[in-house]
Amino acid sequence: MKTILARAVMLTSVLALAACTNPGFGNDDVYLSGDPAGVNDGSADDPRSPLYFQQTVGDRVLFEVNQSTLSSTAAATLDLQADWLLQNMDFTAVIEGHADEQGTREYNLALGARRANEVQEYLVQRGIAANRLKVVSFGKERPIEVCSQESCYSKNRRAVTVLSAGLSS
Amino acid sequence: MIRRFLTLLAATAVFALPGLTNAAPLRIEITEGVIEPLPFAAPDFVAENSSARQLAQDIAQLVADDLSGTGLFREIPDSAHISTITSFSSPVQYADWKAINAQALVSGAVSLQPGGRLTVKFRLYDVFAGAELGSGLQFTGTQEGWRRMAHKVADAVYSRITGESGYFDSRVVYVSETGPKNERKKRLAIMDYDGANLQFLTDSRSIVLAPRFSPTGDRILYTSYETGFPRIYVLDVASVRRRVLEEQPGTMSFAPRFSPDGQTVLYSLTKGGNTDLYKMNIANGRSQRLTSAPSIETAPSYSPDGSRIVFESDRSGTQQLYIMDANGGEPKRISFGKGQYGTPVWSPRGDLIAFTKQSKGRFHIGVMRIDGSEERLLTASFLDEGPTWSPNGRVIMFTRETQGAGGSASLYSVDITGRNLKRVRTQGGGSDPAWSPLQE
Numbered sequence: 228m229k230t231i232l233a234r235a236v237m238l239t240s241v242l243a244l245a246a247c248t249n250p251g252f253g254n255d256d257v258y259l260s261g262d263p264a265g266v267n268d269g270s271a272d273d274p275r276s277p278l279y280f281q282q283t284v285g286d287r288v289l290f291e292v293n294q295s296t297l298s299s300t301a302a303a304t305l306d307l308q309a310d311w312l313l314q315n316m317d318f319t320a321v322i323e324g325h326a327d328e329q330g331t332r333e334y335n336l337a338l339g340a341r342r343a344n345e346v347q348e349y350l351v352q353r354g355i356a357a358n359r360l361k362v363v364s365f366g367k368e369r370p371i372e373v374c375s376q377e378s379c380y381s382k383n384r385r386a387v388t389v390l391s392a393g394l395s396s
Numbered sequence: 397m398i399r400r401f402l403t404l405l406a407a408t409a410v411f412a413l414p415g416l417t418n419a420a421p422l423r424i425e426i427t428e429g430v431i432e433p434l435p436f437a438a439p440d441f442v443a444e445n446s447s448a449r450q451l452a453q454d455i456a457q458l459v460a461d462d463l464s465g466t467g468l469f470r471e472i473p474d475s476a477h478i479s480t481i482t483s484f485s486s487p488v489q490y491a492d493w494k495a496i497n498a499q500a501l502v503s504g505a506v507s508l509q510p511g512g513r514l515t516v517k518f519r520l521y522d523v524f525a526g527a528e529l530g531s532g533l534q535f536t537g538t539q540e541g542w543r544r545m546a547h548k549v550a551d552a553v554y555s556r557i558t559g560e561s562g563y564f565d566s567r568v569v570y571v572s573e574t575g576p577k578n579e580r581k582k583r584l585a586i587m588d589y590d591g592a593n594l595q596f597l598t599d600s601r602s603i604v605l606a607p608r609f610s611p612t613g614d615r616i617l618y619t620s621y622e623t624g625f626p627r628i629y630v631l632d633v634a635s636v637r638r639r640v641l642e643e644q645p646g647t648m649s650f651a652p653r654f655s656p657d658g659q660t661v662l663y664s665l666t667k668g669g670n671t672d673l674y675k676m677n678i679a680n681g682r683s684q685r686l687t688s689a690p691s692i693e694t695a696p697s698y699s700p701d702g703s704r705i706v707f708e709s710d711r712s713g714t715q716q717l718y719i720m721d722a723n724g725g726e727p728k729r730i731s732f733g734k735g736q737y738g739t740p741v742w743s744p745r746g747d748l749i750a751f752t753k754q755s756k757g758r759f760h761i762g763v764m765r766i767d768g769s770e771e772r773l774l775t776a777s778f779l780d781e782g783p784t785w786s787p788n789g790r791v792i793m794f795t796r797e798t799q800g801a802g803g804s805a806s807l808y809s810v811d812i813t814g815r816n817l818k819r820v821r822t823q824g825g826g827s828d829p830a831w832s833p834l835q836e
Binding site: 295321328329330331332333334336337338340341343344345347348361362363364365368369370371372373374375 | 576577578580603605606624625626646648650651664666668669670671692694695708710715736738739752754757778779781782797799800801803828
């Protein structure tokens, strides 16, 4: 088990590195699964995999217009994220704050930072070590939905917890 | 770069024609609201040697394009001309230019020496006064710098007729954009104010935002995600070398802007989710915090004398504009209209603040006096933002983004009277323009 886990972590490290040169911005980050030995490690079914975190735990929370307060739905998602992070100590995370396009560039950068920070503080309160969490804001630079309607805006006003393997010093 | 081509550039007034009066009434008062564009003629310049023939046409055309592009002048096409000018020193046939109602006439001559040394001379005539307006001027440079020489001629014409300095011999740094909305590639690019002589300053690997010129145009401040986190950088235009300015771990920095003396950088720094204003001495890297409120303080801009700062803050609950002393202190709110106000920029003349206003789902570029009075909205669209002033404070360039899945950003300019709204020519999409000062 230990070797399999180590191998999974190593694989994820390599992919996380690849993600640095071609960042996915929390949308479709590629954490490929598949162990050469054929074990299910890393797939969305593996509760220790980043894919599981992304899809089952839920890697993002959404915000109201110009707001950074966490809704009860958001808090519930973050509770699950905290539990997962407490069980998977090998992972660190960058929390990306985003805004929709209805706003000026600089303000949206600052607003995204507020959102990311709310998530970070919540997770720290739930027992995650602050040194496992970094925050960054992309403002309105990286929408995941491209229409100019509230149906898209509501998904773009988000904070995404993007995992990477290994404790940063 | 371009400056190299103009090392020999010299403006010399050596052609004053004797015996003509200079009490000409030719004048555009551009502070007035709606005006009728002033009709002018700019026939092909005289080629003083055969190798200069093409340039003689191109330079005259570019002078005409600059002037017409302001919306203050209207070119009378060559096909309507009665006279042709075949010699730079021959007397002007005023009657022929009066007959076609050309109020101003620009004549010129171009010579191209072996080795590429280019000389451009011009004279401006007030046709109805029957007199030269100002004295003839001569510019010398290299062939590659011909557009700059044409812009300098146009700046001189503009200045003599309006009484204000021009803005044609200037550059624009902006963010060049390609690709769809959710995967946009951004690079810093620099070009002449009219879109010519495009040069990329960064590659598209990292998001770059909101470049700003130094007061002499030799350096550019901008924000880049090179490290994965937004940080402010300074880039030397000639060498294209850059260095990071603010790298406190766990912070983000953005929205940088130079002080009028080029010694200080004003910017926003975000720590623990809170964004405040800071300033940094660019030589020694020492920074000083200027605001400490739990609200967002960003998009700062100095007054032309460097004594005050205008910025945006949401301390009132919504984004509004504030002015405070350049060393900090209690800010005074200046925007009180309905809606949100952001990205304030102090005009080079010091009397106006340009801003972005968001109201009822629309975006506007507007101007107000520095006490917040006399607010005027100049544009309206789905998304207009980020104004920058022309060097003479008459024109504002900004970003306009269209809506929907296929939305894209372009540069636009508008006169501060609200007239002459037009798209600025760029290669592909563009955002976050910053206008340089007039070049030396």
